[in-house]
Amino acid sequence: xxxxxxxxxxxxELGTSYKKEFLAGxxxxxxxxxxxxxxxxxLGVSGMDKGAVFxxxxxxxxxxxxxxxxxxxxxxxxxxxxxxxxxxxxxVVLGMKIPWQTALAGVFVASILFMILTAxxxxxxxxxxxxxxxxxxxxxxxxxxxxxxxxxxxxLVTANKSTIVGLGSLHVGSTWLTIIGLIIxxxxxxxxxxxxxxxxxxxxxxxxxxxxxxxxxxxxVSGVPSLHSTFGVALMNVGHINTLQxxxxxxxxxxxxxxxxxxxxxxxTEQAGIVKDNKIPRIGRALAADSTTMVVGSLLGTSPMxxxxxxxAGIAVGGRSGFTAVVVGIFFLLGSFFSPLLTVITSQVTxxxxxxxxxxMAQSLKNIHWEKFEVAAPAFLILVGMPLTYSISxxxxxxxxxxxxxxxxxxxxxxxxxxxxxxAVVFVIFLWILQAG
Numbered sequence: 001x002x003x004x005x006x007x008x009x010x011x012x013e014l015g016t017s018y019k020k021e022f023l024a025g026x027x028x029x030x031x032x033x034x035x036x037x038x039x040x041x042x043l044g045v046s047g048m049d050k051g052a053v054f055x056x057x058x059x060x061x062x063x064x065x066x067x068x069x070x071x072x073x074x075x076x077x078x079x080x081x082x083x084x085x086x087x088x089x090x091x092v093v094l095g096m097k098i099p100w101q102t103a104l105a106g107v108f109v110a111s112i113l114f115m116i117l118t119a120x121x122x123x124x125x126x127x128x129x130x131x132x133x134x135x136x137x138x139x140x141x142x143x144x145x146x147x148x149x150x151x152x153x154x155x156l157v158t159a160n161k162s163t164i165v166g167l168g169s170l171h172v173g174s175t176w177l178t179i180i181g182l183i184i185x186x187x188x189x190x191x192x193x194x195x196x197x198x199x200x201x202x203x204x205x206x207x208x209x210x211x212x213x214x215x216x217x218x219x220x221v222s223g224v225p226s227l228h229s230t231f232g233v234a235l236m237n238v239g240h241i242n243t244l245q246x247x248x249x250x251x252x253x254x255x256x257x258x259x260x261x262x263x264x265x266x267x268x269t270e271q272a273g274i275v276k277d278n279k280i281p282r283i284g285r286a287l288a289a290d291s292t293t294m295v296v297g298s299l300l301g302t303s304p305m306x307x308x309x310x311x312x313a314g315i316a317v318g319g320r321s322g323f324t325a326v327v328v329g330i331f332f333l334l335g336s337f338f339s340p341l342l343t344v345i346t347s348q349v350t351x352x353x354x355x356x357x358x359x360x361m362a363q364s365l366k367n368i369h370w371e372k373f374e375v376a377a378p379a380f381l382i383l384v385g386m387p388l389t390y391s392i393s394x395x396x397x398x399x400x401x402x403x404x405x406x407x408x409x410x411x412x413x414x415x416x417x418x419x420x421x422x423x424a425v426v427f428v429i430f431l432w433i434l435q436a437g
Contacts, residue, residue: 002018005323006018009021009073009321009322009323010073010321011321011323014320014321015320016318016319016320016321018323020317020318020319020320021075021318021319021320021321021323021324021327022327023195023198023317023318024075024314024315024317024318024319024320024324024327025314025319025323025324025325025326025327025328025330025331026198026327026331027195027197027198027201027313027314027316027317027319027353028075028077028308028310028311028313028314028315028319028324028328029077029327029328029331029332029335030198030201030313030345030349030350030353031310031313031314031350031353031354032077032079032308032310032311032328033331033335033345034345034347034350035057035061035079035080035082035308036054036057036058036061036332036335036336036339037054037343038082039053039054039057039079039080039085039302039303040053040054040057042085042086042088042089042303043085043088043089043100043302043303045089045090045093045094046088046089046093046094046100046103047093047099047100048100048229048230048301049225049229049230050225051225051226052225052226052227052228052229052230052231052301053230053301053302054225054336054339055224055225055226055227055300055336056227056230056231056297056300056301056302057079057080057297057302058224058332058333058335058336059227059300059332059333059336060079060080060293060296060297060300060302060305061077061078061079061080061305061328061329061332062329062330062332062333063293063296063329064077064078064079064289064290064292064293064296064297064305064329065077065078065325065326065328065329065332066325066326066329067289067292067293068286068289068290068293068307068322068325069321069322069323069324069325069326069328069329070322070326071285071288071289071322072282072285072286072288072289072322073282073285073321073322074265074268074269074272074274074282074286074322074325075272075311075314075315075319075320075321075322075323075324075325076265076268076269076272076286076307076308076311076325077307077308077310077311077314077325077328077329078289078290078293078305078306078307078308078325079305079306079308079332080297080302080303080304080305081256081257081260081261081303081304081305081306081308084253084256084257084260084303084304085302085303085304087252087253087256088100088103088107088303088304092106092249096245096249098245098246098249099237099240101233101234101236101237101240102237102240102241102246103249104230104233104234104237104298104301105233105234105235105236105237105238105240105241106241106246106249106250106253107234107253107294107297107298107303107304108234108235108238108295108298108299109238109241109250110250110251110253110254110257110294110304111291111294111295111297111298111304112295113250113254114254114257114258114291114294114295115288115291115292115294115295117258117291118284118287118288118291119288121284123258123262123287123291124283124284124287125419126262126419126423127262127265127266127280127283127287128278128279128280128283129417129419129420129423130266130420131278131375131403131420132278132367133367133368133369133375133379134378134379134382134399134400134403135266135267135270135275135278136270136364136365136367136368136379137364137365137368137378137379137380137382137383137399138263138266138267138270138382138392138396139266139267139268139270139271139361139364140361140362140363140364140365140368140383141267141382141383141384141385141386141387141392141395142263142264142267142268142309142312142361142386142392143267143312143357143358143359143360143361143362143364144358144362144383144384144386144387145309145358145386145387145390145392145395146309146310146312146354146357146358146361147354147355147357147358147359147362147387148358148387148390149354150350150351150352150353150354150355150358151351151355153347153348153350153351153354154168154174154175154177154178154179154181154182154347154348154351154352154355155168155169155172155174155175155178155348155351156168156175156178156179156351173211173213174213174346174348175348177204177207177208177211177213177214177348177349178348178351178352180204180207181200181201181203181204181207181348181349181351181352182351182352182355182356184200184203184204184352185197185200185201185352185353185356186356188200189356194318195317195318196317197313197316197317197353197356197357198317200352200353200356201349201350201352201353204348204349204352205344205345205349208344208346208348208349209344213348214344214346214348214349215343215344216344217340217341217343217344218340219340220338220340220341221337221338221340222337222338222339222340223337224336224337227300227301229301230300230301230302231299231300231301232299233301234298234299234301235299253304255393255426255430256304256393257294257304257306259392259393259396259397259427259430260306260391260392260393261290261306261307262287263392263393263395263396264306264307264308264309264392265280265283265286265287265290265307266280267309267312267361268307268309268311268312268315269283269286270364271312271315271316271360271361271364272315272319272320273320286307290305290306290307293305293306294306309392310350310354311325311328312357312360312361313353313354313357314328316356316357316360365383372410373406373410374406374407374409374410374412375403375406375407377402377406378398378399378400378402378403378406379399380399381395381398381399381402382395382396382398382399382400383395385397385398385399393430394431396427397427397430397431400420400423400424400427401424401427401428403416403420403424404416404420404421404424405424
């Protein structure tokens with residue numbers, strides 16, 4: 001049985017093993033487990049029951065990981081997309097005064113449209129049409145983005161009224177936990193210790209518990225909260241999607257999720273070495289996996305789901321096959337029972353891992369033709385746009401709008417595919433809709 005599973009996931013061809021894949025899955029899970037607590041808190045602002053959202057997030061994430069791992073065979077995990085959940089609560093529900101039940105129906109409608117676009121291979125055509133230089137920029141940009149998240153979550157970088165951002169306070173114990181964890185992980189990585197990122201996280205937890213910066217859980221196991229208040233609500237409220245305002249909401253859910261998850265998939269497959277000749281094998285299956293998970297998530301009771309950028313942590317420690325994603329899915333199911341234990345995985349524990357992974361993903365920069373300004377300019381805008389706008393999709397928008405313009409100016413307009421010209425127009429509309437919202 002074990003040999004059949006290894007053969008199905010192509011362990012030999014990919015140069016991986018059960019040990020590597022398990023460690024990668026565990027590392028990815030630990031890096032993204034915060035979503036089980038963050039998502040309920042964000043959606044809870046809209047009036048949704050936090051316990052139900054917790055369970056919906058865990059089950060939908062597990063479903064998505066199993067689908068991505070078994071069908072697409074990618075080491076990429078799926079869970080509730082950050083940013084779009086805040087749009088759900090703060091902009092749609094609180095800002096537009098739309099009931100969360102109707103907003104959830106909007107997510108469901110957007111997810112059905114998402115599946116249609118995937119079924120007609122429109123998303124796959126978009127991915128194939130993106131020039132290699134821009135794909136490299138997307139991968140590196142995501143690296144900078146998650147490194148920035150790590151620096152921010154770990155307290156090394158904070159908001160500053162005078163300079164927008166600045167160095168965090170070194171008088172805070174939790175910041176030092178991040179610094180120590182980062183130094184330990186850098187040393188382990190430099191010494192080429194197998195599983196360095198994961199080992200660094202474990203050591204950081206031990207230090208945090210020993211110093212009192214991380215509190216030990218008061219109990220080990222808890223019951224799984226009921227889904228009663230959110231299950232099927234999206235489907236029952238589809239009839240309320242009947243105004244122009246709600247049409248804009250649905251379109252925004254669709255556009256942000258489309259480009260966020262597509263960009264993330266491009267970056268992560270590049271990091272995992274899956275991309276061959278600027279083509280991503282089985283990309284159609286991967287896109288179908290995340291669009292299907294978005295439908296399931298909306299029915300269970302959570303905001304849009306998508307490929308999770310923290311999967312890069314697992315890929316960095318050796319995850320290469322879909323078995324990595326399956327392991328993550330299993331941990332999500334177990335995590336729904338052991339939620340008290342998961343509280344020891346604080347942002348200071350995951351921050352060093354995100355910073356290191358950002359460093360690794362930045363290696364894609366060497367493949368960009370920086371000597372050709374017409375390519376370098378849009379690539380650079382993608383690169384800096386992601387962390388500075390705190391959005392993968394916004395960063396992609398800046399580069400994709402600029403690319404056709406710079407290529408035309410360089411008298412290379414004929415080299416730009418019709419799809420890239422179309423995407424430039426779509427992104428202008430996309431940014432206008434976001435600003436209007």
